[in-house]
Amino acid sequence: MAVLPDADRIRVWRGLMRYRPFGGVAGVVKTDLRAAVNAADAWIDSNTASFVAALPDPFRTNSSQNQKLLLFVAVLLMRFGIDLLKQIFGEVD
């Protein structure tokens, strides 16, 4: 897995600035937020192998890369808040 193309990092950056629940961060301007997006993407790229290695079989062996990504995203969204998770995945009982 490689880092996101710059155009996609820019999309993430713009999306965060437009997403009101994200809010403001004291002392942070556009370029600071952009650097944070880049760093987050780079960290994900650097640690993807470690994440995959932590997954148990048979899921690790039989799942696609996208399924592994969605698993990661689902757990992260739940940590953020169930409402956002529901917007993406539908009802989560």
Add this chain to the structure above:
Amino acid sequence: MATGNVVGIIQNTIPPATLSPQLTVRAGGSTPAERVLVASFDAATIEYIDFLVYLTGSYAGGGLTIPLPWSAASATSGVTRWGAAIRRMADDAEDIDGSQTYDYNDVDDTCASASGEISIPTIAFTSGADMDSWVPGEYAILRIRRNASHANDTMAGDAELWLSGAVVKET
């Protein structure tokens, strides 16, 4: 000299067909909550809003000053670059069907220390060509933009122009 007097009457607020800010409400904290109408300008794309303005006979030729009351949607640091430009709708001369190259006067303004507070920078126009030779008794399109692509525009998040505060004053 009518310095500081309001000389322009805002007839209408008109979002352009494209690249317009979201018209929304900034809620206050009182009970019942206040609702301030705002135009919320994007941080990543240049957006525009137009005002149809009538220049009254009390304008004495001293140029114009446009106050721009605005608040940050969420930010507490950073600069927003506002621009204003005038398209004079001269009687039996200016065709709205034609294209105008808007010539902007700009101001860079640091956001208030809290996102719910307003800052009021001003943009000035000298009398004559700088204000498209707009004269009393005529209408004009006053176009306001946030130049989010400019290097000086550093504030992350939307910039909310308080629409109820739009006025045109004599400098």
